[in-house]
Amino acid sequence: SYVLTQPPSVSVAPGQTARITCGGNNIGSKSVHWYQQKPGQAPVLVVYDDSDRPSGIPERLSGSNSGNTATLTISRVEDGDGADYYCQVWDNSSDHPGVFGTGTKVTVL
């Protein structure tokens, strides 16, 4: 089955830029979605189809996808950006198409 690998943690100072990677075999050929999850809460979709944002999600959050790596970039990081972030793909070539990444904890210093 398809595997998505994320770094366990990323630390960033307020105002700086955080980049969260999601590695997968030829992930650039798939659509990648990103979720933010804060403790005790349900996940929130923050980026879909590589780089589109749902309404209400600030432009500071952006996505890209190429080759074997997709990236979620958080610009001008704020305290409220501290959370767990998960990437996800829907692998149409598989009988088990839903795949989540391992998750990355973002800590705002």
Add this chain to the structure above:
Amino acid sequence: EVQLVESGGGLVKPGGSLRLSCAASGFTFSDYSMNWVRQAPGKGLEWVSSISSSSAYIYYADSVKGRFTISRDNAKNSLFLQMDSLRAEDTAVYYCARDLLLLAALSGACDYWGQGTLVAVSS
């Protein structure tokens, strides 16, 4: 306002069964595919199962195939997950989530989530 409310969780012994329900409101339920996603305590998200709007397409994770059954009742705006032969490793919060795309094949992207229901499997 879109709302998804899960119910049916609880404590069950290994080998037992539970049926989760998800009541949907605030949108035309029959127009959207739906998903179940779970999260074990302190762990990451795990996709469990998905069903298309008309139930024509159904998918399961390897870890639950043959034990779990997803279904929906569009007339009652409800999604279900029948869980049989439960194991300790099925212990998790189970979320019901709406697929992003309207009247289309599953995308996997979940734009609305319920608050989750806890399933604990223990003797």
